[in-house]
Amino acid sequence: MIDPCSLESTSLLSLDDALERIKIAIQPVMASERVALKNALGRVLSEGVVSPINIPFGRNSSMDGYALSSKDINANQPFTLSLTGVSWAGKPFQGSLQAGQCVRIFTGALLPDETDSVVIQEQVSADGENIVFPANIAAYQNIREAGEDIKQGSLVCPRLKKLTAADIGLLASAGIYDLPVRRKLNIAFFSTGDELMGIGQQPELGKIYDSNRYALAGLLADPCYSVVDMGVIPDDRQLLEDGIKQAAECNDVIITTGGASVGDADYINDILASCGVVNFWKIAIKPGKPLAFGKIGPCYFFGLPGNPVSVIVTFQQIVAPALKQLSGAAANKPLRLLATCITALKKAPGRQEFQRGILTQDTDGNFFVASTGQQGSHILSSMSQSNCYIILSADSKGVSSGEKVLVEPFNVFF
Numbered sequence: 480m481i482d483p484c485s486l487e488s489t490s491l492l493s494l495d496d497a498l499e500r501i502k503i504a505i506q507p508v509m510a511s512e513r514v515a516l517k518n519a520l521g522r523v524l525s526e527g528v529v530s531p532i533n534i535p536f537g538r539n540s541s542m543d544g545y546a547l548s549s550k551d552i553n554a555n556q557p558f559t560l561s562l563t564g565v566s567w568a569g570k571p572f573q574g575s576l577q578a579g580q581c582v583r584i585f586t587g588a589l590l591p592d593e594t595d596s597v598v599i600q601e602q603v604s605a606d607g608e609n610i611v612f613p614a615n616i617a618a619y620q621n622i623r624e625a626g627e628d629i630k631q632g633s634l635v636c637p638r639l640k641k642l643t644a645a646d647i648g649l650l651a652s653a654g655i656y657d658l659p660v661r662r663k664l665n666i667a668f669f670s671t672g673d674e675l676m677g678i679g680q681q682p683e684l685g686k687i688y689d690s691n692r693y694a695l696a697g698l699l700a701d702p703c704y705s706v707v708d709m710g711v712i713p714d715d716r717q718l719l720e721d722g723i724k725q726a727a728e729c730n731d732v733i734i735t736t737g738g739a740s741v742g743d744a745d746y747i748n749d750i751l752a753s754c755g756v757v758n759f760w761k762i763a764i765k766p767g768k769p770l771a772f773g774k775i776g777p778c779y780f781f782g783l784p785g786n787p788v789s790v791i792v793t794f795q796q797i798v799a800p801a802l803k804q805l806s807g808a809a810a811n812k813p814l815r816l817l818a819t820c821i822t823a824l825k826k827a828p829g830r831q832e833f834q835r836g837i838l839t840q841d842t843d844g845n846f847f848v849a850s851t852g853q854q855g856s857h858i859l860s861s862m863s864q865s866n867c868y869i870i871l872s873a874d875s876k877g878v879s880s881g882e883k884v885l886v887e888p889f890n891v892f893f
């Protein structure tokens with residue numbers, strides 16, 4: 480039987496199998512470094528962080544009003560307490576309260592020890608020192624208990640969390656100044672192709688602008704990655720081999736685009752096979768069939784196809800989860816949902832397809848998706864207009880308008 484991963488094989492590997500192989504092949508980086516909290520957004524926590532304090536630190540008011548003891552509440556009729564001071568946010572009331580007394584209090588201010596309830600200012604009438612409260616007020620209302628968000632000594636953020644803005648805020652509320660994160664991945668990338676020219680050059684017949692490096696730089700914009708753009712290397716076996724070997728010495732990952740297919744000028748797989756190990760190279764997805772994954776010494780290698788849409792699809796579906804695993808972050812599956820397709824979609828059975836779609840939602844919350852039109856792997860405008868993939872299974876023979884399809888949203892907040 481022919482191994483689907485060998486260069487001679489003509490059979491294709493399913494995306495799920497490819498992802499499984501990557502999962503087994505990749506060892507996350509273990510080294511860590513301390514970074515200041517303000518620089519930690521998007522980084523991967525290498526150890527869980529425990530709170531040194533209660534959050535909130537002490538019992539405080541959630542409203543502007545009057546703090547009193549529930550023992551002084553008269554449930555049956557309005558009652559009067561005498562005002563004995565003020566508790567400001569940051570400037571707590573210093574004295575102590577006797578029975579029958581209350582204090583003016585503002586949002587975020589500490590409750591005096593003798594009090595346990597706050598009545599909002601709109602519900603009382605103040606006559607000098609005499610504050611009249613209504614009947615039927617609830618005890619313990621409008622207060623925030625010490626530690627009700629996070630208890631002292633409990634976990635604020637778990638190990639391997641990729642830190643969000645909310646995490647950073649929460650860690651700051653615990654007074655965490657710096658924290659241990661996994662080190663950044665060093666990633667080098669380059670384009671290959673004799674037809675490629677830089678975007679500063681005059682257009683020329685037979686040449687195309689190198690768009691892949693720009694798209695890749697965008698896809699790699701992540702605080703966990705330290706990225707080196709190696710430019711364009713021509714379709715020259717020796718130059719490509721030199722570039723790859725050199726990059727493999729000082730990077731965790733190399734990503735190339737182009738030259739990974741079976742044309743006469745496609746050297747990437749040969750080089751990978753002679754300098755390292757090829758894990759697989761043909762995946763049953765469209766766009767994106769020719770794709771090499773392998774290793775050169777300790778450096779992981781992804782040889783992506785040349786067509787610009789294929790680059791983005793294979794990056795998002797294969798490289799991104801792989802890099803995430805390598806960075807140490809906990810894995811998560813992309814959100815996928817069912818939507819009613821409002822355009823017919825053409826598809827031949829054989830490969831799983833990631834067609835580009837425009838996802839919308841009506842006022843009842845129902846999802847609808849339309850094709851972006853032309854689906855060629857060189858039609859980068861289809862990718863630019865889309866906000867989701869329409870995922871069609873390998874055996875699908877196309878979709879009629881009105882059928883439900885699986886979609887994977889992206890860029891939904893742009």
Ligand code: AMP
Pocket residue numbers: 670671672674675687688689690691692736737738739740742745784785786787
């Ligand atoms: P290849 O995989 O090298 O056979 O390239 C497949 C197609 O993608 C060809 O039409 C190439 O011209 C195109 N292509 C390759 N590299 C790039 C690039 N960096 N930017 C835009 N198009 C590219």
Ligand code: MG
Pocket residue numbers: 671672673714737738744785
């Ligand atoms: Mg080429």
